[in-house]
């Protein structure tokens with residue numbers, strides 16, 4: 423039996439790294455984008471206070487100590503002091519950009535902050551009152567010292583934590599008598615459990631680009647009196663990239679489309695009342711193709727409507743992109759027409775119906791060495807790629823050869 427205790431584990435705060443990857447953004451969103459890393463970090467420290475944790479582990483890349491300005495230093499000092507007033511300790515190991523030796527020499531870190539050198543693995547015992555609750559073996563980033571064998575806890579009962587930044591050979595971590603590996607350096611959350619050991623990369627607090635979709639935050643760890651760690655993800659991100667897929671019917675009219683899309687947008691806003699969403703919409707369709715739905719002007723109209731409706735001054739959802747996927751089925755009568763389009767679609771459907779017919783695409787390639795290399799690939803196209811090419815070819819024909827009313831918006 424030992425003391426139960428709680429801690430928060432976070433990494434890759436990158437306070438000075440702005441959000442990127444958005445081409446058009448209204449001016450009233452710009453400040454939120456600049457502040458997002460700070461807002462997320464503040465939520466992390468709020469959470470530490472609200473959860474009454476014993477300590478916070480910062481596993482590197484908190485801020486670029488060489489490039490980051492005074493704002494980040496002042497912010498961290500303020501937050502560390504808030505934690506000190508609640509008797510919460512901070513253990514901070516340096517990562518790629520925050521070698522803690524680079525902290526400005528003229529500014530003293532508060533007494534509740536312990537940093538670790540990069541030259542050796544240093545064990546520190548965290549005590550509550552008179553009682554030792556955990557040993558923290560920390561080291562700042564140095565590729566030579568990242569060998570798990572350097573993090574070796576004694577065989578006593580006390581809960582052991584290794585705190586470091588970077589890749590780790592996970593195959594050899596179970597032998598070190600470490601209960602919890604608090605790692606940093608991955609921006610996407612990753613957790614591995616092996617025997618009695620938990621290895622956690624909490625990911626960055628705040629996503630920075632369109633590929634970092636979904637919730638981001640830190641890990642709350644509660645260790646019970648048997649020394650068993652229970653981990654929970656805690657999202658603290660201020661701005662969240664979200665890919666939203668929706669299926670609508672080709673026969674939906676514009677007001678119905680707006681209603682379906684608007685309902686979903688509203689639900690997302692109410693589900694996340696205290697954060698802002700950057701949204702990429704992907705709309706799939708069912709039913710027979712209606713060219714009105716594919717019009718660029720309609721997609722632009724819906725995009726502008728979404729931005730107007732949900733992204734203005736008090737709106738919390740900004741639509742970054744809005745795309746309607748190509749439909750699977752075209753009206754059967756189009757294939758039977760005695761027109762150039764009919765001839766074209768019948769030609770495409772021959773290739774769709776008979777997968778043994780090879781696509782003579784190489785005829786359209788330039789006769790270069792590169793072209794010849796491509797030919798080899800074209801001869802062995804995977805089934806899905808072949809289907810997708812033929813489908814897109816059919817749609818291209820409809821766009822360019824159709825006498826059907828492409829201007830009709832009564833889709």
Ligand SMILES: [Mn+2]
Pocket residue numbers: 434436483607608609
């Ligand atoms: Mn990082």
